[in-house]
Amino acid sequence: MNAKRLDAVFAFLIAATGVTWFVGESGSAGPAAVSLILGLAGVKGWLVIREFMLLRHASTLWNLVVGGWLAFVLAMIATTYWKALP
Amino acid sequence: MNDTLVGTVPISATAARHPPGDLAIWVFILAELLAFGVFFAVYAIVRMGHVELFDAMQPNLDRNAGAINTVLLLAASWGVARAVAAIERGRQAISGRWLGFAILCGFGFLVVKAFEYAAKFRAGINLATNDFYMFYLSLTFFHFMHVILGLAILIGVWAKTRAGGYSAADHHGMETGAAYWHMVDLVWIILFPLVYVMR
Amino acid sequence: MQYKSQAVAKPYFVAALALFVAQILFGLVMGLQYVVGDFLFPAIPFNVARMVHTNALIVWLLMGFMGAAYYLVPEESETELHSPKLAIALFWIFLVAAGLTVVGYLTVPYATLAKMTGNDLLPTMGREFLEQPLLTKVGIVVVALAFLFNISMTILKGRKTAINTVLLIGLWGLAIMFLFSFYNPDNVVKDKFYWWWVVHLWVEGVWELILGSILAFVLIKITGVDREVIEKWLYVIITLTLVTGIIGTGHHYYWIGTPEYWQIWGSIFSALEPIPFFAMTLFAFNMVNRRRREHPNKAATLWALGTGVMSFLGAGVWGFLHTLAPVNFYTHGTQITAAHGHMAFYGAYVMVVLTIISYAMPLMRGRAANSNKAQVVEMWGFWLMTVSIVFITLFLTGAGILQVWLQRISDNPMPFMVAQEQANLFYWMREWTGVAFLVGLVVYLASFFIKGEEKATA
Numbered sequence: 001m002n003a004k005r006l007d008a009v010f011a012f013l014i015a016a017t018g019v020t021w022f023v024g025e026s027g028s029a030g031p032a033a034v035s036l037i038l039g040l041a042g043v044k045g046w047l048v049i050r051e052f053m054l055l056r057h058a059s060t061l062w063n064l065v066v067g068g069w070l071a072f073v074l075a076m077i078a079t080t081y082w083k084a085l086p
Numbered sequence: 087m088n089d090t091l092v093g094t095v096p097i098s099a100t101a102a103r104h105p106p107g108d109l110a111i112w113v114f115i116l117a118e119l120l121a122f123g124v125f126f127a128v129y130a131i132v133r134m135g136h137v138e139l140f141d142a143m144q145p146n147l148d149r150n151a152g153a154i155n156t157v158l159l160l161a162a163s164w165g166v167a168r169a170v171a172a173i174e175r176g177r178q179a180i181s182g183r184w185l186g187f188a189i190l191c192g193f194g195f196l197v198v199k200a201f202e203y204a205a206k207f208r209a210g211i212n213l214a215t216n217d218f219y220m221f222y223l224s225l226t227f228f229h230f231m232h233v234i235l236g237l238a239i240l241i242g243v244w245a246k247t248r249a250g251g252y253s254a255a256d257h258h259g260m261e262t263g264a265a266y267w268h269m270v271d272l273v274w275i276i277l278f279p280l281v282y283v284m285r
Numbered sequence: 286m287q288y289k290s291q292a293v294a295k296p297y298f299v300a301a302l303a304l305f306v307a308q309i310l311f312g313l314v315m316g317l318q319y320v321v322g323d324f325l326f327p328a329i330p331f332n333v334a335r336m337v338h339t340n341a342l343i344v345w346l347l348m349g350f351m352g353a354a355y356y357l358v359p360e361e362s363e364t365e366l367h368s369p370k371l372a373i374a375l376f377w378i379f380l381v382a383a384g385l386t387v388v389g390y391l392t393v394p395y396a397t398l399a400k401m402t403g404n405d406l407l408p409t410m411g412r413e414f415l416e417q418p419l420l421t422k423v424g425i426v427v428v429a430l431a432f433l434f435n436i437s438m439t440i441l442k443g444r445k446t447a448i449n450t451v452l453l454i455g456l457w458g459l460a461i462m463f464l465f466s467f468y469n470p471d472n473v474v475k476d477k478f479y480w481w482w483v484v485h486l487w488v489e490g491v492w493e494l495i496l497g498s499i500l501a502f503v504l505i506k507i508t509g510v511d512r513e514v515i516e517k518w519l520y521v522i523i524t525l526t527l528v529t530g531i532i533g534t535g536h537h538y539y540w541i542g543t544p545e546y547w548q549i550w551g552s553i554f555s556a557l558e559p560i561p562f563f564a565m566t567l568f569a570f571n572m573v574n575r576r577r578r579e580h581p582n583k584a585a586t587l588w589a590l591g592t593g594v595m596s597f598l599g600a601g602v603w604g605f606l607h608t609l610a611p612v613n614f615y616t617h618g619t620q621i622t623a624a625h626g627h628m629a630f631y632g633a634y635v636m637v638v639l640t641i642i643s644y645a646m647p648l649m650r651g652r653a654a655n656s657n658k659a660q661v662v663e664m665w666g667f668w669l670m671t672v673s674i675v676f677i678t679l680f681l682t683g684a685g686i687l688q689v690w691l692q693r694i695s696d697n698p699m700p701f702m703v704a705q706e707q708a709n710l711f712y713w714m715r716e717w718t719g720v721a722f723l724v725g726l727v728v729y730l731a732s733f734f735i736k737g738e739e740k741a742t743a
Contacts, residue, residue, distance in 0.1 A: 021153035024283035
C-alpha cells in the first residue's frame, strides 16, 4: 500500500481532531454540535479500522464485526444523549 | 498490495480472511473493544441520569491536553502504519525510524496525561469526588494502562526491527503489534469527544 | 511417564478423590437438612456439615493442584523433581492436618475448638471458608511454602515454558493471597474487603492461571498441536483473566460499605469475566479439532472439553446472571449464588483436576491409557456427574428465582423462612439429583478398578 494514502488519512484525522477541539473550546452544546463530533468520531474510527488496521484486506465478516462495534458504541452514545435532552 | 491477490484466493479461504496480524491478538483486540464498549455505554447511561452534573463538571477538563493527546496518538498510529508499509518493501532502517517516531509520540501522550492527572489530584479530585470524575479518572486511566502496554509491545517490535528481525517476506510480528496499537488509538478517538467535548 | 519423580503425584490424586467422596457425602447431608431440618441433629448440625462440605472441596482441589504440579512440572522442565522425598513428606503432613481439622469440626463445638487451638493468640477463625483453626492455617502456609520451594527449584534448574511459568505464578499467587486469611481487622467493612482477597482472588484470579496451565498441558499431550500455538492462547487467556478477575473483585464490594464507584467498576469488569472462559472453551475445541494424533485416552479428551464448556457455563454464564449491581441488589446471597457456586466449582476446578487425573493416572500405572471398557465406565461417570450438576444448578436457580420473587420483589414480601418453605420442591429435586451425582462418582471411581490397557496407537 502506498505511503501517500496513509499520509492523506493522517492529514484528515488531524483536521477532524481540530474541528472536534474547536467545538469543545467554543463551548458548543446541543444536537447539532454533538452530531458533528460523533459523526467525525465515526469517520475517524472507520478510517483507522480500514486504513491503519488494514481491515480493507480482511473478509466482510471482520469488517462487520469491528465496524459494528464502532456503530453500536456511537449509536448508544447518541441515543442516550438524545433521550437526556430537555 | 494484496488487492491483486484477492482474485486468486479460493472462495473457502476468503470466508476466513483474517486482518493482518496474529489471530490471537485479534481475539484479544475484540475482547478489549468489548470492554471499552461496555465502559462507554455505562458512561452514556449514567450521564443520561445526571446530565446537569456532567455538564457542570466537564468544562473543568483540560480540552487542550486532550486534543494534543489525540494528535499524539494519531501520529503514533500513522508512524506505525508507515513502518509496516516500509517493511513490506523491505526497508528495515526506515521502518525502524517510523517505529521510533511512534514510540516518542506514545511517550508524549503519557507525559501530557501525567500533567493532566497531576493538576486534577492537586485540586483534590479523586474517584469518590462525584460520578463524573469517577468516570473521567477510571476511563482515562484504563486507557492510560493500555497505552503503556501498547508502548511495551511497540518497543519490543522496534528492537526486533533494528536487529533485522523483520523482512518484506516475514513481518507477521510487526503487524501483530501494529494492530494492538491501532486499537489503543481507535478507543481514544471515541473517548475524547465523549468525555471531553460532548455536552 | 518420562520422569520417575512424577510418581509422587499418585498419592495426592488418590487422597483428592477420597476427600471428594467425603465432600459429596456431607453435601447430601446438608441437602437433606434443607428439607428435613433436624436430620442428624445434634450430631452434625447444618453449619458443621456446610463447613466440612466447603473445606473438603478446597482441600481436595488443593491436593489435586499439587498432584498436577508434581506430575506436570518435571515433564515440562525436563528434569527430575528437586526432592521427591519432601513431596511425600508434605503429602502426609497435609493429609493428617486436614484429617485432624475435620475431626475437630465434627467432635467438639466450634467455640471449644477455637479455644483449644489458640485462636485468642491471633484470631483468624469464624470467617466463611476460612474457618480453619490457627494451627491448620499455619500448617497450610508451611506446606505451601515447602511445596513452592520444591516446584520452584525444579523449574529453575530445568526448562522454562509458558505452561510451567504460568502454573508457578498461579501457585505463588495462591500462597500469597492466603496470607490475608491472617488479617482480621476489627472494622467489619475492612474485614470483608480483605476476606475477598483470599476468596475471590483465588477462584477468579490465581486459580484460573493454574486451571489454564493444566488444561494447556493436557491439550498439548493429547492433541499433539504445536506448543507454540497452545502457549500463545494460554497467554491471551491469562491476560484476560487477570484484567477482568482482579478488578472484578469489585462485584463483592457493592453492599459492604465500600465507596459507590465499586458498583460501576465491579459491574463492568466482572461482566467481562466470562470472556476468558469463553476463550478457554474455543481454545479446547479448536485444539482438539486440529489434533495431529489420535490419543488412546479418549476419556481425558472428554474431560478437557468438558472443562471448557462447563467452566464457561458455570463460572461465566451463571456468574454473569447476577453480577450486575442492579440485578445483584435483588439476588445477593440467595440460592442463585449457590447455583453459580456449584456449577462454577465443578465446571472449572473439579473438572480440570479430574482431567489431569484422567490423563496422568493410567501413565503412572504404566500404560498409555486404560482399556476401552474402563474408559467407557469413566465416561459414564463423566456424564452422570455433569448432567447431575447441571440439574442441581437449574433447581437451585429455580429456588433462587422463587426466593427473590417471594422475599424481595413481591408487594407483600415473605419472611426468609416462609419463602424457603415455598421452595421445598426444588430442594427435594436438588437432593435427588445429588444422589445421582453420588452414583456418578461411584461409577467414576469404579473405572479405576477395571483391568486392561490400551496400547499407544500414535
